[in-house]
Every structure is written in structure tokens, then in C-alpha cells.
Amino acid sequence: xxxxxxxxxxxxxxxxxxxxxxxxxxxxxxxxxxxxxxxxxxxxxxxxxxxxxxxxxxxxxxxxxxxxxxxxxxxxxxxxxxxxxxxxxxxxxxxxxxxxxxxxxxxxxxxxxxxxxxxxxxxxxxxxxxxxxxxxxxxxxxxxxxxxxxxxxxxxxxxxxxxxxxxxxxxxxxxxxxxxxxxxxxxxxxxxxxxxxxxxxxxxxxxxxxxxxxxxxxxxxxxxxxxxxxxxxxxxxxxxxxxxxxxxxxxxxxxxxxxxxxxxxxxxxxxxxxxxxxxxxxxxxxxxxxxxxxxxxxxxxxxxxxxxxxxxxxxxxxxxxxxxxxxxxxxxxxxxxxxxxxx
Amino acid sequence: xxxxxxxxxxxxxxxxxxxxxxxxxxxxxxxxxxxxxxxxxxxxxxxxxxxxxxxxxxxxxxxxxxxxxxxxxxxxxxxxxxxxxxxxxxxxxxxxxxxxxxxxxxxxxxxxxxxxxxxxxxxxxxxxxxxxxxxxxxxxxxxxxxxxxxxxxxxxxxxxxxxxxxxxxxxxxxxxxxxxxxxxxxxxxxxxxxxxxxxxxxxxxxxxxxxxxxxxxxxxxxxxxxxxxxxxxxxxxxxxxxxxxxxxx
Numbered sequence: 001x002x003x004x005x006x007x008x009x010x011x012x013x014x015x016x017x018x019x020x021x022x023x024x025x026x027x028x029x030x031x032x033x034x035x036x037x038x039x040x041x042x043x044x045x046x047x048x049x050x051x052x053x054x055x056x057x058x059x060x061x062x063x064x065x066x067x068x069x070x071x072x073x074x075x076x077x078x079x080x081x082x083x084x085x086x087x088x089x090x091x092x093x094x095x096x097x098x099x100x101x102x103x104x105x106x107x108x109x110x111x112x113x114x115x116x117x118x119x120x121x122x123x124x125x126x127x128x129x130x131x132x133x134x135x136x137x138x139x140x141x142x143x144x145x146x147x148x149x150x151x152x153x154x155x156x157x158x159x160x161x162x163x164x165x166x167x168x169x170x171x172x173x174x175x176x177x178x179x180x181x182x183x184x185x186x187x188x189x190x191x192x193x194x195x196x197x198x199x200x201x202x203x204x205x206x207x208x209x210x211x212x213x214x215x216x217x218x219x220x221x222x223x224x225x226x227x228x229x230x231x232x233x234x235x236x237x238x239x240x241x242x243x244x245x246x247x248x249x250x251x252x253x254x255x256x257x258x259x260x261x262x263x264x265x266x267x268x269x270x271x272x273x274x275x276x277x278x279x280x281x282x283x284x285x286x287x288x289x290x291x292x293x294x295x296x297x298x299x300x301x302x303x304x305x306x307x308x309x310x311x312x313x314x315x316x317x318x319x320x321x322x323x324x325x326x327x328x329x330x331x332x333x334x335x336x337x338x339x340x341x342x343x
Numbered sequence: 344x345x346x347x348x349x350x351x352x353x354x355x356x357x358x359x360x361x362x363x364x365x366x367x368x369x370x371x372x373x374x375x376x377x378x379x380x381x382x383x384x385x386x387x388x389x390x391x392x393x394x395x396x397x398x399x400x401x402x403x404x405x406x407x408x409x410x411x412x413x414x415x416x417x418x419x420x421x422x423x424x425x426x427x428x429x430x431x432x433x434x435x436x437x438x439x440x441x442x443x444x445x446x447x448x449x450x451x452x453x454x455x456x457x458x459x460x461x462x463x464x465x466x467x468x469x470x471x472x473x474x475x476x477x478x479x480x481x482x483x484x485x486x487x488x489x490x491x492x493x494x495x496x497x498x499x500x501x502x503x504x505x506x507x508x509x510x511x512x513x514x515x516x517x518x519x520x521x522x523x524x525x526x527x528x529x530x531x532x533x534x535x536x537x538x539x540x541x542x543x544x545x546x547x548x549x550x551x552x553x554x555x556x557x558x559x560x561x562x563x564x565x566x567x568x569x570x571x572x573x574x575x576x577x578x579x580x581x582x583x584x585x586x587x588x589x590x591x592x
């Protein structure tokens with residue numbers, strides 16, 4: 001039975017509901033997680049679910065594809081770009097939740113406290129767990145946990161606390177297990193938390209975003225003092241005042257542990273000068289703007305954009321009147337345009 | 344009587360001036376909400392639906408471990424805006440609503456590759472902003488777009504549309520009746536109709552729902568028209584996704 005279906009007639013002129021071509025910065029952020037395909041070929045067009053990629057049996061199927069029962073055609077399951085790595089075909093979704101991988105530096109928030117572990121939101125499909133045995137316990141030397149530590153579990157981290165950690169292992173159901181057994185990791189304070197993509201902090205393979213395997217913790221020099229920036233690969237960003245660790249010049253690792261342990265699990269913010277607060281907000285807003293513009297987010301880029309923005313503000317102030325209301329995206333665009341001019 | 348059957352047989356034009364095999368205007372957008380994992384906005388004629396997808400994420404109640412057999416659970420919530428219908432009334436725990444939720448949830452549990460996200464929950468929230476027929480079909484199409492935006496793997500698009508038989512069952516069987524495609528609200532009240540959802544380009548029916556009485560021999564024609572309509576809608580939705588992807592690729 002041959003049936004022809006007529007397409008809908010031409011649309012009436014629209015009064016509301018912005019059209020498809022309109023500015024799309026409502027989704028204000030995305031991060032690219034994977035650089036590992038940089039050496040592979042990437043096709044320009046995107047594939048959509050149900051689209052046949054190939055029926056050639058020489059290819060292997062990777063992420064984002066499936067092979068229906070009793071057939072050999074590889075079919076895409078997500079909308080995204082096709083990547084070929086040797087004989088492996090994979091489709092990377094335009095937008096998806098963060099999938100933890102071992103070694104990832106992530107920023108998380110404690111959701112619940114259990115008897116021997118914490119549940120941490122790291123924007124992955126499942127909450128990650130942070131066992132009591134995987135944190136640095138206070139009291140000088142590296143020691144085993146005791147029953148007293150178990151009872152005092154809330155003195156280390158309690159609900160709502162932010163922390164920076166590393167993914168130690170993945171369970172069978174892709175649940176991540178974290179650890180903070182390094183002085184680089186631990187509780188976060190004196191700063192501002194930002195999620196780059198609303199809820200979830202989805203990792204997006206569009207151009208731009210936090211680059212994995214680059215330096216993700218660095219210090220920025222500003223007029224008001226030094227500022228620490230932590231870029232979590234899960235799309236959570238932490239910008240805070242740089243605190244000199246007192247024991248940094250002292251000799252001996254045990255001594256270092258001792259001096260640090262007093263402040264390690266403190267939830268009390270230090271006094272922050274207005275100037276520092278202003279710079280923290282500026283850096284965090286600029287990072288958001290960079291993501292909205294689709295540029296990559298790494299140390300080099302942040303430093304350049306930050307310095308460009310400061311310069312631009314100084315120039316505009318000397319000319320009288322700072323342009324207002326263009327938003328984070330507008331400012332970053334202006335800075336990037338200047339950087340491109342300078343070469 | 345909304346559909347004047349006598350005038351239809353003369354001019355073969357429906358109330359809103361469409362032919363029997365003509366779809367209403369479809370307007371769709373994806374990634375409309377920044378705070379959601381995936382979102383979409385869909386208009387089929389005057390039916391307007393907003394959909395947001397959360398997840399795959401940990402379920403709301405801790406200890407509740409997602410779906411069974413190491414699969415993700417699909418939850419559906421449908422909310423009707425007070426101004427969506429002709430008359431303003433409260434719909435809470437409506438049986439019709441919970442049936443729609445169940446239909447969507449079972450359809451998507453089989454469509455999505457839920458085994459990739461064990462123990463997690465995927466929540467689809469639908470907001471009906473305006474109702475004018477083909478409500479379930481619009482909900483299915485909007486959810487498909489939002490799930491694609493959320494990057495949840497699925498075997499194919501799930502697209503739906505409605506089809507009706509243009510004569511009421513009381514009439515004589517000798518009369519020739521055309522099947523009608525994509526009903527609006529008035530036609531839905533008057534005519535026996537069914538909602539059919541298929542998997543993408545294939546003719547595999549995933550959802551089939553009919554709540555009215557119709558002569559058995561007319562069902563085949565209605566179904567055939569509905570399936571062809573789904574194919575057409577898939578092309579339109581695919582165009583939306585591709586157009587969106589092009590801007591970011």
C-alpha cells in the first residue's frame with residue numbers, strides 16, 4: 001500500500017519561540033573530555049541514533065554504537081561525531097554526562113555520610129564513594145584508620161562539603177571510588193564553586209572545554225594576590241585564594257603533615273579581602289564565558305584571557321565608561337578578538 | 344459537529360484545511376534548558392510540550408538501586424499546565440496521565456540501552472503547555488529529542504503520530520472512508536483514532552494505543568497511514584538534531 005505523506009505546510013510567521021538559528025547560549029557550558037582521539041580522523045558531519053555507519057565487517061564497534069542481533073551493520077546510538085581509531089569506530093555524543101576514568105582529577109560535593117565512607121556527587125551517573133581509608137588522616141604520620149576515626153567521620157567531611165579528589169578505581173557498575181591521599185587533594189575552602197553545565201556538568205565533545213591531561217591545578221597572579229584555580233574534568237570548577245602552606249620550607253615530610261593537619265579539615269574560611277573576592281569572581285566568570293564561546297579551557301588560555309580582560313577594562317576606564325551588559329560571553333569574545341589581532 | 348462529514352466528502356479538506364495525509368506544522372528545538380542534562384521543546388500544531396531529562400543519575404531515594412537486572416530505571420513525570428486545555432481544571436493523579444506515564448516508561452525502557460548505566464535512574468519530565476490533539480504522540484517525540492540531547496544511547500528514534508478513520512462507526516459499511524493523519528483536538532473528540540509509535544525508519548511498532556471503537560477493517564488503513572506519518576516525522580526530527588549538531592561540530 002503506497003501512501004504519500006504530505007509535509008506540513010509552510011510555517012506561519014512566528015511571534016514567539018526563538019527559531020533554531022537564534023543565539024544558543026542558554027546551554028551555557030560544555031567541556032570536552034577526550035583528547036585521545038586527536039590523532040584519529042574525524043568526519044565533519046554528525047550521525048544520529050539509528051543511522052547506519054557501515055556494514056563492512058572489518059570495523060570494530062566502539063562507544064556510541066551497536067550491532068543488531070544477527071547482522072553485521074554498525075549503527076549509531078547517540079547523536080555526535082564519528083571517530084575512527086585504526087579499525088575502531090566510535091561515536092562521541094554532542095552532550096553527555098561525565099563518565100569517570102581512573103586518574104581523573106574531580107571536584108565533588110559530599111551528599112551523605114555513612115559509617116565508613118562518604119557518598120560524593122561528581123556529576124557522574126552514580127554517586128562516587130570516598131572510603132575513610134582513602135583520606136589523609138590528621139595527626140602527623142600516615143597511619144591506619146582507627147575506630148575513633150570512624151566515630152568522628154563527620155569532623156573530616158560532612159554533608160555539603162566540597163573536596164578535590166582523584167578517581168582511584170572503578171567498580172563493575174562504573175561507580176567511581178575516590179581518594180584524597182595527597183596534599184594536593186582534600187577539602188576546599190576560601191573560594192567559589194562553579195558548575196560549567198548546569199546540573200550534571202556534562203562532558204561535551206564539542207570544541208572547547210576543560211582539557212584532560214593538562215595541568216588542572218595552577219596559581220594565577222593577580223593584582224590583589226595569588227589565586228588558585230582547580231579545573232575538575234567533571235565540569236566542576238573551583239577558584240580560591242592561594243594559601244601558603246606554612247610547612248613548605250620546613251624539612252621533613254612528617255613535619256609537613258603535622259603543620260598541615262590542623263587546617264586540613266577546617267570548614268572555616270579565612271578573612272578574604274574585597275580585592276581577592278573580586279578577582280575570584282572575575283576568573284570564575286571568565287571561565288564560564290570561555291566555555292560559552294567554545295574555546296578550550298586550560299592554564300595557558302585562562303591566563304591569556306584573564307590578562308586580556310584586565311587590560312581591556314583598564315583601557316575602557318581610561319577612555320571613560322566601561323561597557324556593561326554584554327555578559328561573560330561577550331567579554332570573552334571581545335578579549336579573544338583582541339588576542340587574535342595581536343597574533 | 345466539529346468535523347462536518349458531508350463537507351469533507353465534497354472538498355476532501357479537513358476543518359483546518361489539511362488534506363487527509365497532511366501533517367500539522369512541527370517546530371522543535373533541543374537543548375532549551377541549560378540546567379538539565381537534556382531538554383527539548385516541541386510543537387505539533389497547537390500542541391506544545393516541553394521536556395527535560397535528568398540522568399542517568401542516582402535515584403532520589405538512597406538505597407533504591409535503579410532498575411532490576413543491572414539496568415537503569417526510566418521514570419516519567421507528566422505535568423499539565425493549568426492553562427493548557429480549554430477549561431481550567433486541576434488534574435492530579437489522573438488515571439489517563441498515569442497510563443501515559445506508564446506507556447512512555449515501558450517504551451523507553453526497551454528502547455534505551457539501559458544496561459550501560461546499571462543502578463541509575465533516567466527521569467523524563469514532560470510539561471504540557473498547550474493541548475490540541477495528538478498529546479501522547481507529542482510527548483513521545485519530545486522525549487526522544489530530549490534523550491538524544493542528554494546523550495543517552497538508544498537503538499533508534501522513537502517517533503509517534505495519530506491516525507483516525509474519517510467516518511463514525513454508525514455509518515454504513517459501504518461508504519468509503521479515508522484514514523486521516525495527525526489529528527487536532529476537535530477531530531480527536533469526534534473520530535475513532537489510534538496513536539502509533541515506530542522505531543525510526545523501520546516499520547516496527549513500539550507503542551499502539553486506541554481508546555475508541557472502530558470497525559475492524561478500518562484499522563489496517565489507519566495503521567498504515569500512521570506508520571507512514573511516523574517515517575515523515577522521523578525525517579523532520581532528524582533534521583532538527585542534525586541542524587543543532589552542525590552548529591557545534
